[in-house]
Amino acid sequence: MKFQQVQELWEINPNQFLGLFSPPGQKEHQLFAALCGAAVRGKTDLVQISSQELERESGLKSDELSAMLIQLEEKGVARRIKESK
Numbered sequence: 001m002k003f004q005q006v007q008e009l010w011e012i013n014p015n016q017f018l019g020l021f022s023p024p025g026q027k028e029h030q031l032f033a034a035l036c037g038a039a040v041r042g043k044t045d046l047v048q049i050s051s052q053e054l055e056r057e058s059g060l061k062s063d064e065l066s067a068m069l070i071q072l073e074e075k076g077v078a079r080r081i082k083e084s085k
Helices: 026-042 051-058 062-074
Strands: 007-012 047-050 078-084
Touching (some): 007 051, 026 047, 026 051, 047 051, 051 062
């Protein structure tokens, strides 16, 4: 049986990120560091990045990252722009 992995692409503004968590914990700092790295590499404030790349860059587990991205989406800091297979 063959499984297809879904890749989510997100648009995230790192400038608004840390203010949402009071106080930010280790997981939030790991994700923030990954977002800042992507922003610097892309020379942009608005980062477009896949969830798989964020998982790899941040070292967070998939379920932890997914929960954080959904929370950011609900607060208007992140936007899921597409899912591809």
